[in-house]
Amino acid sequence: MPDAPLRAGFGARLAEAVSRRGPLCVGIDPHPSLLHAWQLGESPQALERFAMTVVEALADRVALLKPQSAFFEAYGSAGIAVLEKVIAESQQAGALVLLDVKRGDIGSTMTAYAMAYLDERAPLAVDAITVSPYLGYGSLAPAIGLAEQNGRGVFVLARTSNPEGVGLQQSVHGSGDTVGQYIVDSAAESNLGKEPMGHVGVVAGATIPAGELDFSDLNGPILAPGLGAQGATVKDLKAVFGRALPHVLPTTSRDVLRHGPEVKSLRDTHTRLADDINHQLND
């Protein structure tokens, strides 16, 4: 018998967090260039100082923090230890943690990845992870299933913010829709009937052309990276996402992080951006 769910579904937990703290998701991307700009140099200690400063500044006020795993993995076990601390302290301060790992593998190996991030006993257990569907949406079933069982979530890459994604993701799938739309529609099937929304989100860049994807049946969250450093603006959100805007989690990393290392400056930047987003949403 499967264990009873440990907590409310991820869709409900996310909706509740967003209603209290707003939809802005901030990424923790400790780029080497940012470590230098913060005058920290490059070392596991610098990584920890950087990441924990962001946690101190923002984990008590954002709904969602998104550490980028690659920058932690680059330091081996020392970096993973920092990541564990980031996850624990962010959650303690009330933020949900979406670990950006973009995992995707064949079903049986996907089960191991799911256990690594979505099982209660895992040292790196988080509220949600990013996953890549390019071994087939069905190959993600172990992660989608375990996440649901444990009140956690997944965000499936549908139409990414980078220019290299266009050719593949706009090509026509066997269903007759584009690959990106097929992924959105597959996530919609996973979320069918869930209230207030399901636990399968999609990733769609704020940089994509207006109206390219139809999210009307998704019933799940939309992670929208690309604000700031990649060129998208808060104003673009309305045009790109239209009526799906209430489900959008605008996401940025460098555009906030470059304002460190002072905690106050990071907080002020967050407030400015969050206010701007709030105005767009309620205009």
Ligand SMILES: O=C(O)c1cc(=O)[nH]c(=O)n1[C@@H]1O[C@H](COP(=O)(O)O)[C@@H](O)[C@H]1O
């Ligand atoms: O899954 C993601 O978060 C993601 C998807 C996508 O389509 N584009 C994208 O930029 N990201 C991630 O979002 C972050 C963007 O960082 P900034 O460009 O500094 O805001 C990086 O960690 C990217 O890996």
